[in-house]
Amino acid sequence: MTASPKIYFAPFQGITTHLFREVYARHFSGVDKLFTPYFSNFEVGCKLPLKQMTALKNQSENGVEVVPQVLSKSAGEILWLAKCCEELGFKELNWNLGCPYPQVAKKKRGSGLLPYPEMVDEILEKVFREINIAFSIKCRLGYASADELDALIPVFNRFSISELTLHARIGKQLYSGQPDLDAFAEAISLIKAPLAYNGDIFTPEDWHHFSERYPSIQLLMLGRGILRNPFLPAQIKGLALPDNPQAIVYQFVDELYHAIRHQRNDNPSVLNAMKEYWSYLCEFFDEPLRVFRKIRKSKNFRDFEEAVADIFDSLYHRQFLI
Ligand SMILES: Cc1cc2nc3c(=O)[nH]c(=O)nc-3n(C[C@H](O)[C@H](O)[C@H](O)COP(=O)(O)O)c2cc1C
Known part of the structure:
Protein backbone atom coordinates (compact mmCIF):
# COMPACT_ATOMS: atom_id res chain seq x y z
CA MET A 1 0.00 0.00 0.00
CA THR A 2 1.50 3.33 -1.06
CA ALA A 3 0.95 6.65 0.77
CA SER A 4 -1.45 8.99 -0.97
CA PRO A 5 0.19 11.92 -2.72
CA LYS A 6 -0.78 15.57 -2.81
CA ILE A 7 -2.62 16.02 -6.08
CA TYR A 8 -2.54 19.09 -8.32
CA PHE A 9 -4.95 19.72 -11.18
CA ALA A 10 -2.84 20.74 -14.19
CA PRO A 11 -3.70 23.87 -16.18
CA PHE A 12 -5.39 23.60 -19.60
CA GLN A 13 -5.62 26.78 -21.65
CA GLY A 14 -9.22 27.12 -22.84
CA ILE A 15 -10.59 24.35 -20.60
CA THR A 16 -9.76 24.78 -16.90
CA THR A 17 -11.12 28.32 -16.79
CA HIS A 18 -12.27 29.92 -13.53
CA LEU A 19 -15.81 28.61 -14.20
CA PHE A 20 -14.50 25.10 -14.77
CA ARG A 21 -12.40 25.20 -11.59
CA GLU A 22 -15.30 26.55 -9.58
CA VAL A 23 -17.84 23.97 -10.76
CA TYR A 24 -15.31 21.11 -10.64
CA ALA A 25 -14.25 21.83 -7.05
CA ARG A 26 -17.88 21.89 -5.94
CA HIS A 27 -18.54 18.36 -7.20
CA PHE A 28 -15.29 16.43 -6.80
CA SER A 29 -12.76 15.88 -4.04
CA GLY A 30 -9.11 14.86 -3.83
CA VAL A 31 -7.41 17.84 -5.46
CA ASP A 32 -5.02 19.91 -3.29
CA LYS A 33 -4.22 22.74 -5.72
CA LEU A 34 -5.82 24.03 -8.90
CA PHE A 35 -3.50 25.72 -11.43
CA THR A 36 -4.83 28.41 -13.76
CA PRO A 37 -3.97 28.29 -17.46
CA TYR A 38 -1.09 30.64 -18.18
CA PHE A 39 -1.36 34.42 -18.31
CA SER A 40 0.74 36.23 -20.88
CA ASN A 41 0.81 39.51 -22.78
CA PHE A 42 -0.26 41.84 -20.00
CA GLU A 43 1.01 45.37 -19.68
CA VAL A 44 3.44 45.94 -16.85
CA GLY A 45 2.33 48.77 -14.58
CA CYS A 46 -1.27 48.76 -15.83
CA LYS A 47 -4.27 47.34 -14.06
CA LEU A 48 -4.94 43.79 -15.24
CA PRO A 49 -7.62 43.69 -17.95
CA LEU A 50 -11.13 42.64 -16.92
CA LYS A 51 -10.75 39.19 -18.50
CA GLN A 52 -7.68 38.43 -16.41
CA MET A 53 -9.20 39.94 -13.26
CA THR A 54 -12.22 37.70 -13.73
CA ALA A 55 -9.99 34.67 -14.20
CA LEU A 56 -8.21 35.60 -10.94
CA LYS A 57 -11.39 36.29 -8.99
CA ASN A 58 -11.04 33.41 -6.55
CA GLN A 59 -7.93 32.49 -4.58
CA SER A 60 -9.52 29.18 -3.65
CA GLU A 61 -12.42 27.06 -4.85
CA ASN A 62 -14.39 25.17 -2.24
CA GLY A 63 -11.33 25.29 0.04
CA VAL A 64 -8.85 24.24 -2.66
CA GLU A 65 -6.00 26.70 -3.29
CA VAL A 66 -5.77 28.26 -6.75
CA VAL A 67 -2.30 28.95 -8.19
CA PRO A 68 -2.00 31.44 -11.07
CA GLN A 69 0.48 30.65 -13.83
CA VAL A 70 2.60 33.02 -15.91
CA LEU A 71 4.17 32.47 -19.35
CA SER A 72 6.95 34.99 -19.86
CA LYS A 73 10.67 35.48 -20.43
CA SER A 74 10.68 38.87 -18.74
CA ALA A 75 11.46 39.18 -15.02
CA GLY A 76 9.63 42.52 -15.06
CA GLU A 77 6.44 40.89 -16.35
CA ILE A 78 6.68 38.02 -13.90
CA LEU A 79 7.22 40.39 -10.98
CA TRP A 80 4.33 42.57 -12.10
CA LEU A 81 1.94 39.62 -12.20
CA ALA A 82 3.34 38.37 -8.87
CA LYS A 83 2.56 41.76 -7.31
CA CYS A 84 -0.99 41.74 -8.72
CA CYS A 85 -1.47 38.18 -7.42
CA GLU A 86 -0.07 39.12 -4.00
CA GLU A 87 -2.51 42.03 -3.75
CA LEU A 88 -5.37 39.71 -4.70
CA GLY A 89 -4.37 37.32 -1.90
CA PHE A 90 -2.70 34.48 -3.84
CA LYS A 91 0.11 32.66 -2.05
CA GLU A 92 2.01 31.30 -5.05
CA LEU A 93 2.80 32.08 -8.67
CA ASN A 94 3.80 29.31 -11.08
CA TRP A 95 6.18 29.88 -14.01
CA ASN A 96 5.39 28.01 -17.21
CA LEU A 97 8.59 26.55 -18.69
CA GLY A 98 6.73 23.73 -20.35
CA CYS A 99 4.50 25.09 -23.12
CA PRO A 100 5.64 23.17 -26.22
CA TYR A 101 3.84 24.96 -29.04
CA PRO A 102 6.30 26.15 -31.72
CA GLN A 103 4.83 29.67 -31.93
CA VAL A 104 5.52 30.05 -28.17
CA ALA A 105 8.78 28.08 -28.00
CA LYS A 106 10.43 29.86 -30.91
CA LYS A 107 10.11 33.12 -28.96
CA LYS A 108 12.08 31.49 -26.10
CA ARG A 109 9.02 31.19 -23.92
CA GLY A 110 7.63 28.07 -22.22
CA SER A 111 9.77 25.03 -23.01
CA GLY A 112 11.56 27.19 -25.64
CA LEU A 113 13.53 28.77 -22.77
CA LEU A 114 14.89 25.45 -21.48
CA PRO A 115 17.91 25.34 -23.84
CA TYR A 116 19.06 28.70 -22.39
CA PRO A 117 19.98 28.06 -18.73
CA GLU A 118 21.85 31.37 -18.51
CA MET A 119 18.64 33.25 -19.40
CA VAL A 120 16.67 31.20 -16.86
CA ASP A 121 19.32 32.05 -14.26
CA GLU A 122 19.15 35.77 -15.03
CA ILE A 123 15.35 35.82 -14.80
CA LEU A 124 15.28 33.84 -11.55
CA GLU A 125 17.97 36.10 -10.05
CA LYS A 126 15.80 39.17 -10.68
CA VAL A 127 12.54 37.50 -9.67
CA PHE A 128 13.87 36.15 -6.35
CA ARG A 129 15.33 39.54 -5.46
CA GLU A 130 11.84 41.04 -5.22
CA ILE A 131 9.07 38.45 -5.13
CA ASN A 132 6.98 38.25 -1.93
CA ILE A 133 4.96 35.11 -2.65
CA ALA A 134 6.03 31.52 -3.29
CA PHE A 135 7.41 30.94 -6.78
CA SER A 136 7.07 27.49 -8.34
CA ILE A 137 8.00 26.16 -11.78
CA LYS A 138 6.34 23.76 -14.20
CA CYS A 139 8.77 22.53 -16.82
CA ARG A 140 9.68 19.72 -19.18
CA LEU A 141 12.90 17.71 -19.44
CA GLY A 142 14.10 20.05 -22.17
CA TYR A 143 12.99 21.46 -25.49
CA ALA A 144 14.99 19.45 -28.05
CA SER A 145 16.66 16.94 -25.71
CA ALA A 146 16.30 15.66 -22.15
CA ASP A 147 20.02 16.46 -21.65
CA GLU A 148 19.07 20.13 -21.35
CA LEU A 149 17.93 19.42 -17.82
CA ASP A 150 21.56 18.73 -16.74
CA ALA A 151 22.46 22.39 -17.11
CA LEU A 152 19.16 23.64 -15.70
CA ILE A 153 19.21 21.74 -12.41
CA PRO A 154 22.17 23.66 -10.91
CA VAL A 155 20.38 26.89 -11.90
CA PHE A 156 17.10 25.81 -10.28
CA ASN A 157 19.04 24.71 -7.17
CA ARG A 158 20.45 28.21 -6.62
CA PHE A 159 16.98 29.54 -5.78
CA SER A 160 14.30 28.67 -3.25
CA ILE A 161 11.77 27.46 -5.79
CA SER A 162 8.76 26.41 -3.73
CA GLU A 163 7.96 23.38 -5.92
CA LEU A 164 9.10 22.10 -9.29
CA THR A 165 6.70 20.12 -11.45
CA LEU A 166 8.37 18.08 -14.15
CA HIS A 167 6.36 16.90 -17.14
CA ALA A 168 8.56 14.01 -18.21
CA ARG A 169 8.60 14.84 -21.93
CA ILE A 170 10.62 17.25 -24.07
CA GLY A 171 8.94 20.20 -25.77
CA LYS A 172 9.40 18.81 -29.28
CA GLN A 173 7.31 15.78 -28.33
CA LEU A 174 4.27 17.98 -27.65
CA TYR A 175 1.99 15.37 -26.05
CA SER A 176 3.02 12.37 -28.15
CA GLY A 177 5.22 9.41 -27.32
CA GLN A 178 5.90 8.17 -23.82
CA PRO A 179 7.11 10.16 -20.81
CA ASP A 180 10.83 9.50 -20.27
CA LEU A 181 10.77 7.99 -16.80
CA ASP A 182 14.49 7.21 -16.81
CA ALA A 183 15.34 10.87 -17.36
CA PHE A 184 12.83 11.81 -14.64
CA ALA A 185 14.40 9.27 -12.26
CA GLU A 186 17.87 10.73 -12.83
CA ALA A 187 16.58 14.15 -11.79
CA ILE A 188 14.94 13.01 -8.55
CA SER A 189 18.00 13.04 -6.32
CA LEU A 190 19.53 16.11 -8.01
CA ILE A 191 16.67 18.61 -7.70
CA LYS A 192 16.56 20.46 -4.38
CA ALA A 193 13.01 21.84 -4.66
CA PRO A 194 10.07 19.58 -3.73
CA LEU A 195 9.47 17.65 -6.95
CA ALA A 196 6.09 16.89 -8.49
CA TYR A 197 5.63 14.37 -11.29
CA ASN A 198 3.43 15.08 -14.31
CA GLY A 199 2.69 12.93 -17.36
CA ASP A 200 0.28 10.21 -18.45
CA ILE A 201 -1.15 9.13 -15.11
CA PHE A 202 -4.63 8.13 -16.26
CA THR A 203 -5.73 5.50 -13.74
CA PRO A 204 -5.11 4.67 -10.06
CA GLU A 205 -3.08 1.68 -11.33
CA ASP A 206 -0.80 4.01 -13.32
CA TRP A 207 -0.10 5.89 -10.10
CA HIS A 208 0.45 2.72 -8.07
CA HIS A 209 2.99 1.43 -10.58
CA PHE A 210 4.70 4.81 -10.67
CA SER A 211 4.86 5.20 -6.91
CA GLU A 212 6.17 1.67 -6.41
CA ARG A 213 9.03 2.61 -8.70
CA TYR A 214 9.57 6.11 -7.27
CA PRO A 215 8.30 6.06 -3.68
CA SER A 216 9.96 9.37 -2.80
CA ILE A 217 7.60 11.28 -5.12
CA GLN A 218 4.65 12.49 -3.10
CA LEU A 219 3.47 15.35 -5.32
CA LEU A 220 1.48 14.45 -8.40
CA MET A 221 0.10 16.76 -11.08
CA LEU A 222 -2.74 15.22 -13.06
CA GLY A 223 -4.03 16.66 -16.31
CA ARG A 224 -5.84 14.67 -18.95
CA GLY A 225 -6.46 11.94 -16.37
CA ILE A 226 -8.85 14.26 -14.50
CA LEU A 227 -10.41 15.59 -17.69
CA ARG A 228 -11.16 11.98 -18.65
CA ASN A 229 -12.26 10.83 -15.21
CA PRO A 230 -13.08 13.59 -12.72
CA PHE A 231 -13.01 11.07 -9.85
CA LEU A 232 -9.37 10.13 -10.48
CA PRO A 233 -7.88 12.22 -7.61
CA ALA A 234 -10.38 10.71 -5.13
CA GLN A 235 -9.69 7.21 -6.45
CA ILE A 236 -5.92 7.64 -6.14
CA LYS A 237 -6.37 8.84 -2.56
CA GLY A 238 -8.76 5.99 -1.76
CA LEU A 239 -11.56 8.41 -0.82
CA ALA A 240 -15.14 7.20 -0.74
CA LEU A 241 -16.85 7.63 -4.10
CA PRO A 242 -20.54 8.47 -4.47
CA ASP A 243 -22.99 5.62 -5.15
CA ASN A 244 -24.13 7.43 -8.28
C1 LIG B 1 -5.10 21.82 -24.62
C2 LIG B 1 -4.01 21.88 -23.60
C3 LIG B 1 -3.78 23.08 -22.91
C4 LIG B 1 -2.76 23.16 -21.95
N1 LIG B 1 -2.54 24.36 -21.30
C5 LIG B 1 -1.52 24.45 -20.40
C6 LIG B 1 -1.25 25.66 -19.69
O1 LIG B 1 -1.92 26.69 -19.83
N2 LIG B 1 -0.20 25.66 -18.82
C7 LIG B 1 0.58 24.55 -18.59
O2 LIG B 1 1.52 24.58 -17.79
N3 LIG B 1 0.30 23.38 -19.22
C8 LIG B 1 -0.70 23.31 -20.11
N4 LIG B 1 -0.97 22.11 -20.70
C9 LIG B 1 -0.22 20.90 -20.29
C10 LIG B 1 -0.95 20.16 -19.13
O3 LIG B 1 -1.09 21.01 -18.02
C11 LIG B 1 -0.18 18.88 -18.69
O4 LIG B 1 1.12 19.25 -18.30
C12 LIG B 1 -0.09 17.85 -19.80
O5 LIG B 1 -1.38 17.53 -20.30
C13 LIG B 1 0.60 16.55 -19.31
O6 LIG B 1 -0.05 16.03 -18.19
P1 LIG B 1 -1.07 14.78 -18.31
O7 LIG B 1 -0.34 13.68 -19.04
O8 LIG B 1 -1.41 14.44 -16.88
O9 LIG B 1 -2.24 15.27 -19.12
C14 LIG B 1 -1.96 22.02 -21.67
C15 LIG B 1 -2.21 20.82 -22.35
C16 LIG B 1 -3.20 20.74 -23.32
C17 LIG B 1 -3.41 19.43 -24.04
Whole structure:
Protein backbone atom coordinates (compact mmCIF):
# COMPACT_ATOMS: atom_id res chain seq x y z
CA MET A 1 0.00 0.00 0.00
CA THR A 2 1.50 3.33 -1.06
CA ALA A 3 0.95 6.65 0.77
CA SER A 4 -1.45 8.99 -0.97
CA PRO A 5 0.19 11.92 -2.72
CA LYS A 6 -0.78 15.57 -2.81
CA ILE A 7 -2.62 16.02 -6.08
CA TYR A 8 -2.54 19.09 -8.32
CA PHE A 9 -4.95 19.72 -11.18
CA ALA A 10 -2.84 20.74 -14.19
CA PRO A 11 -3.70 23.87 -16.18
CA PHE A 12 -5.39 23.60 -19.60
CA GLN A 13 -5.62 26.78 -21.65
CA GLY A 14 -9.22 27.12 -22.84
CA ILE A 15 -10.59 24.35 -20.60
CA THR A 16 -9.76 24.78 -16.90
CA THR A 17 -11.12 28.32 -16.79
CA HIS A 18 -12.27 29.92 -13.53
CA LEU A 19 -15.81 28.61 -14.20
CA PHE A 20 -14.50 25.10 -14.77
CA ARG A 21 -12.40 25.20 -11.59
CA GLU A 22 -15.30 26.55 -9.58
CA VAL A 23 -17.84 23.97 -10.76
CA TYR A 24 -15.31 21.11 -10.64
CA ALA A 25 -14.25 21.83 -7.05
CA ARG A 26 -17.88 21.89 -5.94
CA HIS A 27 -18.54 18.36 -7.20
CA PHE A 28 -15.29 16.43 -6.80
CA SER A 29 -12.76 15.88 -4.04
CA GLY A 30 -9.11 14.86 -3.83
CA VAL A 31 -7.41 17.84 -5.46
CA ASP A 32 -5.02 19.91 -3.29
CA LYS A 33 -4.22 22.74 -5.72
CA LEU A 34 -5.82 24.03 -8.90
CA PHE A 35 -3.50 25.72 -11.43
CA THR A 36 -4.83 28.41 -13.76
CA PRO A 37 -3.97 28.29 -17.46
CA TYR A 38 -1.09 30.64 -18.18
CA PHE A 39 -1.36 34.42 -18.31
CA SER A 40 0.74 36.23 -20.88
CA ASN A 41 0.81 39.51 -22.78
CA PHE A 42 -0.26 41.84 -20.00
CA GLU A 43 1.01 45.37 -19.68
CA VAL A 44 3.44 45.94 -16.85
CA GLY A 45 2.33 48.77 -14.58
CA CYS A 46 -1.27 48.76 -15.83
CA LYS A 47 -4.27 47.34 -14.06
CA LEU A 48 -4.94 43.79 -15.24
CA PRO A 49 -7.62 43.69 -17.95
CA LEU A 50 -11.13 42.64 -16.92
CA LYS A 51 -10.75 39.19 -18.50
CA GLN A 52 -7.68 38.43 -16.41
CA MET A 53 -9.20 39.94 -13.26
CA THR A 54 -12.22 37.70 -13.73
CA ALA A 55 -9.99 34.67 -14.20
CA LEU A 56 -8.21 35.60 -10.94
CA LYS A 57 -11.39 36.29 -8.99
CA ASN A 58 -11.04 33.41 -6.55
CA GLN A 59 -7.93 32.49 -4.58
CA SER A 60 -9.52 29.18 -3.65
CA GLU A 61 -12.42 27.06 -4.85
CA ASN A 62 -14.39 25.17 -2.24
CA GLY A 63 -11.33 25.29 0.04
CA VAL A 64 -8.85 24.24 -2.66
CA GLU A 65 -6.00 26.70 -3.29
CA VAL A 66 -5.77 28.26 -6.75
CA VAL A 67 -2.30 28.95 -8.19
CA PRO A 68 -2.00 31.44 -11.07
CA GLN A 69 0.48 30.65 -13.83
CA VAL A 70 2.60 33.02 -15.91
CA LEU A 71 4.17 32.47 -19.35
CA SER A 72 6.95 34.99 -19.86
CA LYS A 73 10.67 35.48 -20.43
CA SER A 74 10.68 38.87 -18.74
CA ALA A 75 11.46 39.18 -15.02
CA GLY A 76 9.63 42.52 -15.06
CA GLU A 77 6.44 40.89 -16.35
CA ILE A 78 6.68 38.02 -13.90
CA LEU A 79 7.22 40.39 -10.98
CA TRP A 80 4.33 42.57 -12.10
CA LEU A 81 1.94 39.62 -12.20
CA ALA A 82 3.34 38.37 -8.87
CA LYS A 83 2.56 41.76 -7.31
CA CYS A 84 -0.99 41.74 -8.72
CA CYS A 85 -1.47 38.18 -7.42
CA GLU A 86 -0.07 39.12 -4.00
CA GLU A 87 -2.51 42.03 -3.75
CA LEU A 88 -5.37 39.71 -4.70
CA GLY A 89 -4.37 37.32 -1.90
CA PHE A 90 -2.70 34.48 -3.84
CA LYS A 91 0.11 32.66 -2.05
CA GLU A 92 2.01 31.30 -5.05
CA LEU A 93 2.80 32.08 -8.67
CA ASN A 94 3.80 29.31 -11.08
CA TRP A 95 6.18 29.88 -14.01
CA ASN A 96 5.39 28.01 -17.21
CA LEU A 97 8.59 26.55 -18.69
CA GLY A 98 6.73 23.73 -20.35
CA CYS A 99 4.50 25.09 -23.12
CA PRO A 100 5.64 23.17 -26.22
CA TYR A 101 3.84 24.96 -29.04
CA PRO A 102 6.30 26.15 -31.72
CA GLN A 103 4.83 29.67 -31.93
CA VAL A 104 5.52 30.05 -28.17
CA ALA A 105 8.78 28.08 -28.00
CA LYS A 106 10.43 29.86 -30.91
CA LYS A 107 10.11 33.12 -28.96
CA LYS A 108 12.08 31.49 -26.10
CA ARG A 109 9.02 31.19 -23.92
CA GLY A 110 7.63 28.07 -22.22
CA SER A 111 9.77 25.03 -23.01
CA GLY A 112 11.56 27.19 -25.64
CA LEU A 113 13.53 28.77 -22.77
CA LEU A 114 14.89 25.45 -21.48
CA PRO A 115 17.91 25.34 -23.84
CA TYR A 116 19.06 28.70 -22.39
CA PRO A 117 19.98 28.06 -18.73
CA GLU A 118 21.85 31.37 -18.51
CA MET A 119 18.64 33.25 -19.40
CA VAL A 120 16.67 31.20 -16.86
CA ASP A 121 19.32 32.05 -14.26
CA GLU A 122 19.15 35.77 -15.03
CA ILE A 123 15.35 35.82 -14.80
CA LEU A 124 15.28 33.84 -11.55
CA GLU A 125 17.97 36.10 -10.05
CA LYS A 126 15.80 39.17 -10.68
CA VAL A 127 12.54 37.50 -9.67
CA PHE A 128 13.87 36.15 -6.35
CA ARG A 129 15.33 39.54 -5.46
CA GLU A 130 11.84 41.04 -5.22
CA ILE A 131 9.07 38.45 -5.13
CA ASN A 132 6.98 38.25 -1.93
CA ILE A 133 4.96 35.11 -2.65
CA ALA A 134 6.03 31.52 -3.29
CA PHE A 135 7.41 30.94 -6.78
CA SER A 136 7.07 27.49 -8.34
CA ILE A 137 8.00 26.16 -11.78
CA LYS A 138 6.34 23.76 -14.20
CA CYS A 139 8.77 22.53 -16.82
CA ARG A 140 9.68 19.72 -19.18
CA LEU A 141 12.90 17.71 -19.44
CA GLY A 142 14.10 20.05 -22.17
CA TYR A 143 12.99 21.46 -25.49
CA ALA A 144 14.99 19.45 -28.05
CA SER A 145 16.66 16.94 -25.71
CA ALA A 146 16.30 15.66 -22.15
CA ASP A 147 20.02 16.46 -21.65
CA GLU A 148 19.07 20.13 -21.35
CA LEU A 149 17.93 19.42 -17.82
CA ASP A 150 21.56 18.73 -16.74
CA ALA A 151 22.46 22.39 -17.11
CA LEU A 152 19.16 23.64 -15.70
CA ILE A 153 19.21 21.74 -12.41
CA PRO A 154 22.17 23.66 -10.91
CA VAL A 155 20.38 26.89 -11.90
CA PHE A 156 17.10 25.81 -10.28
CA ASN A 157 19.04 24.71 -7.17
CA ARG A 158 20.45 28.21 -6.62
CA PHE A 159 16.98 29.54 -5.78
CA SER A 160 14.30 28.67 -3.25
CA ILE A 161 11.77 27.46 -5.79
CA SER A 162 8.76 26.41 -3.73
CA GLU A 163 7.96 23.38 -5.92
CA LEU A 164 9.10 22.10 -9.29
CA THR A 165 6.70 20.12 -11.45
CA LEU A 166 8.37 18.08 -14.15
CA HIS A 167 6.36 16.90 -17.14
CA ALA A 168 8.56 14.01 -18.21
CA ARG A 169 8.60 14.84 -21.93
CA ILE A 170 10.62 17.25 -24.07
CA GLY A 171 8.94 20.20 -25.77
CA LYS A 172 9.40 18.81 -29.28
CA GLN A 173 7.31 15.78 -28.33
CA LEU A 174 4.27 17.98 -27.65
CA TYR A 175 1.99 15.37 -26.05
CA SER A 176 3.02 12.37 -28.15
CA GLY A 177 5.22 9.41 -27.32
CA GLN A 178 5.90 8.17 -23.82
CA PRO A 179 7.11 10.16 -20.81
CA ASP A 180 10.83 9.50 -20.27
CA LEU A 181 10.77 7.99 -16.80
CA ASP A 182 14.49 7.21 -16.81
CA ALA A 183 15.34 10.87 -17.36
CA PHE A 184 12.83 11.81 -14.64
CA ALA A 185 14.40 9.27 -12.26
CA GLU A 186 17.87 10.73 -12.83
CA ALA A 187 16.58 14.15 -11.79
CA ILE A 188 14.94 13.01 -8.55
CA SER A 189 18.00 13.04 -6.32
CA LEU A 190 19.53 16.11 -8.01
CA ILE A 191 16.67 18.61 -7.70
CA LYS A 192 16.56 20.46 -4.38
CA ALA A 193 13.01 21.84 -4.66
CA PRO A 194 10.07 19.58 -3.73
CA LEU A 195 9.47 17.65 -6.95
CA ALA A 196 6.09 16.89 -8.49
CA TYR A 197 5.63 14.37 -11.29
CA ASN A 198 3.43 15.08 -14.31
CA GLY A 199 2.69 12.93 -17.36
CA ASP A 200 0.28 10.21 -18.45
CA ILE A 201 -1.15 9.13 -15.11
CA PHE A 202 -4.63 8.13 -16.26
CA THR A 203 -5.73 5.50 -13.74
CA PRO A 204 -5.11 4.67 -10.06
CA GLU A 205 -3.08 1.68 -11.33
CA ASP A 206 -0.80 4.01 -13.32
CA TRP A 207 -0.10 5.89 -10.10
CA HIS A 208 0.45 2.72 -8.07
CA HIS A 209 2.99 1.43 -10.58
CA PHE A 210 4.70 4.81 -10.67
CA SER A 211 4.86 5.20 -6.91
CA GLU A 212 6.17 1.67 -6.41
CA ARG A 213 9.03 2.61 -8.70
CA TYR A 214 9.57 6.11 -7.27
CA PRO A 215 8.30 6.06 -3.68
CA SER A 216 9.96 9.37 -2.80
CA ILE A 217 7.60 11.28 -5.12
CA GLN A 218 4.65 12.49 -3.10
CA LEU A 219 3.47 15.35 -5.32
CA LEU A 220 1.48 14.45 -8.40
CA MET A 221 0.10 16.76 -11.08
CA LEU A 222 -2.74 15.22 -13.06
CA GLY A 223 -4.03 16.66 -16.31
CA ARG A 224 -5.84 14.67 -18.95
CA GLY A 225 -6.46 11.94 -16.37
CA ILE A 226 -8.85 14.26 -14.50
CA LEU A 227 -10.41 15.59 -17.69
CA ARG A 228 -11.16 11.98 -18.65
CA ASN A 229 -12.26 10.83 -15.21
CA PRO A 230 -13.08 13.59 -12.72
CA PHE A 231 -13.01 11.07 -9.85
CA LEU A 232 -9.37 10.13 -10.48
CA PRO A 233 -7.88 12.22 -7.61
CA ALA A 234 -10.38 10.71 -5.13
CA GLN A 235 -9.69 7.21 -6.45
CA ILE A 236 -5.92 7.64 -6.14
CA LYS A 237 -6.37 8.84 -2.56
CA GLY A 238 -8.76 5.99 -1.76
CA LEU A 239 -11.56 8.41 -0.82
CA ALA A 240 -15.14 7.20 -0.74
CA LEU A 241 -16.85 7.63 -4.10
CA PRO A 242 -20.54 8.47 -4.47
CA ASP A 243 -22.99 5.62 -5.15
CA ASN A 244 -24.13 7.43 -8.28
CA PRO A 245 -20.96 8.65 -10.03
CA GLN A 246 -22.63 9.12 -13.40
CA ALA A 247 -25.31 11.36 -11.87
CA ILE A 248 -22.61 13.52 -10.29
CA VAL A 249 -20.79 13.80 -13.61
CA TYR A 250 -24.09 14.71 -15.27
CA GLN A 251 -24.72 17.50 -12.72
CA PHE A 252 -21.19 18.74 -13.20
CA VAL A 253 -21.32 18.96 -17.02
CA ASP A 254 -24.82 20.41 -16.93
CA GLU A 255 -23.82 23.18 -14.49
CA LEU A 256 -20.64 23.86 -16.40
CA TYR A 257 -22.53 24.16 -19.69
CA HIS A 258 -25.10 26.57 -18.27
CA ALA A 259 -22.44 28.62 -16.50
CA ILE A 260 -20.46 29.02 -19.74
CA ARG A 261 -23.62 29.87 -21.70
CA HIS A 262 -24.46 32.52 -19.13
CA GLN A 263 -20.94 33.95 -19.17
CA ARG A 264 -20.80 34.08 -22.98
CA ASN A 265 -24.38 35.31 -23.47
CA ASP A 266 -25.26 32.18 -25.43
CA ASN A 267 -22.54 32.78 -27.98
CA PRO A 268 -22.26 29.71 -30.27
CA SER A 269 -18.57 29.39 -29.22
CA VAL A 270 -19.92 27.66 -26.08
CA LEU A 271 -20.42 24.55 -28.22
CA ASN A 272 -16.75 24.48 -29.23
CA ALA A 273 -15.67 24.85 -25.61
CA MET A 274 -17.92 21.98 -24.53
CA LYS A 275 -16.84 19.81 -27.46
CA GLU A 276 -13.21 20.31 -26.51
CA TYR A 277 -13.89 19.19 -22.95
CA TRP A 278 -15.99 16.24 -24.14
CA SER A 279 -13.09 15.09 -26.34
CA TYR A 280 -11.52 14.07 -22.98
CA LEU A 281 -14.62 13.29 -20.92
CA CYS A 282 -15.86 10.75 -23.50
CA GLU A 283 -13.19 8.41 -22.04
CA PHE A 284 -15.26 8.22 -18.86
CA PHE A 285 -17.77 6.08 -20.75
CA ASP A 286 -17.18 2.61 -21.99
CA GLU A 287 -17.69 3.57 -25.66
CA PRO A 288 -15.72 6.81 -25.92
CA LEU A 289 -15.75 7.10 -29.70
CA ARG A 290 -19.48 6.62 -29.92
CA VAL A 291 -20.04 9.12 -27.13
CA PHE A 292 -17.79 11.74 -28.67
CA ARG A 293 -19.32 11.27 -32.12
CA LYS A 294 -22.73 12.18 -30.67
CA ILE A 295 -21.34 15.34 -29.08
CA ARG A 296 -19.26 16.35 -32.08
CA LYS A 297 -22.22 16.17 -34.43
CA SER A 298 -24.28 18.73 -32.51
CA LYS A 299 -24.73 21.97 -34.42
CA ASN A 300 -26.71 24.01 -31.91
CA PHE A 301 -27.58 24.08 -28.20
CA ARG A 302 -30.64 21.86 -28.64
CA ASP A 303 -28.67 19.17 -30.49
CA PHE A 304 -26.00 19.34 -27.82
CA GLU A 305 -28.43 19.02 -24.91
CA GLU A 306 -30.14 16.08 -26.62
CA ALA A 307 -26.79 14.39 -27.22
CA VAL A 308 -25.79 14.78 -23.56
CA ALA A 309 -29.18 13.54 -22.33
CA ASP A 310 -28.96 10.59 -24.69
CA ILE A 311 -25.46 9.69 -23.51
CA PHE A 312 -26.47 9.70 -19.85
CA ASP A 313 -29.79 7.91 -20.51
CA SER A 314 -28.52 5.24 -22.82
CA LEU A 315 -25.23 4.62 -21.10
CA TYR A 316 -26.51 5.00 -17.58
CA HIS A 317 -26.65 1.29 -16.87
CA ARG A 318 -23.45 0.38 -18.63
CA GLN A 319 -20.22 -0.24 -16.94
CA PHE A 320 -18.41 2.98 -16.05
CA LEU A 321 -14.68 3.12 -15.97
CA ILE A 322 -14.34 3.90 -12.29
C1 LIG B 1 -5.10 21.82 -24.62
C2 LIG B 1 -4.01 21.88 -23.60
C3 LIG B 1 -3.78 23.08 -22.91
C4 LIG B 1 -2.76 23.16 -21.95
N1 LIG B 1 -2.54 24.36 -21.30
C5 LIG B 1 -1.52 24.45 -20.40
C6 LIG B 1 -1.25 25.66 -19.69
O1 LIG B 1 -1.92 26.69 -19.83
N2 LIG B 1 -0.20 25.66 -18.82
C7 LIG B 1 0.58 24.55 -18.59
O2 LIG B 1 1.52 24.58 -17.79
N3 LIG B 1 0.30 23.38 -19.22
C8 LIG B 1 -0.70 23.31 -20.11
N4 LIG B 1 -0.97 22.11 -20.70
C9 LIG B 1 -0.22 20.90 -20.29
C10 LIG B 1 -0.95 20.16 -19.13
O3 LIG B 1 -1.09 21.01 -18.02
C11 LIG B 1 -0.18 18.88 -18.69
O4 LIG B 1 1.12 19.25 -18.30
C12 LIG B 1 -0.09 17.85 -19.80
O5 LIG B 1 -1.38 17.53 -20.30
C13 LIG B 1 0.60 16.55 -19.31
O6 LIG B 1 -0.05 16.03 -18.19
P1 LIG B 1 -1.07 14.78 -18.31
O7 LIG B 1 -0.34 13.68 -19.04
O8 LIG B 1 -1.41 14.44 -16.88
O9 LIG B 1 -2.24 15.27 -19.12
C14 LIG B 1 -1.96 22.02 -21.67
C15 LIG B 1 -2.21 20.82 -22.35
C16 LIG B 1 -3.20 20.74 -23.32
C17 LIG B 1 -3.41 19.43 -24.04
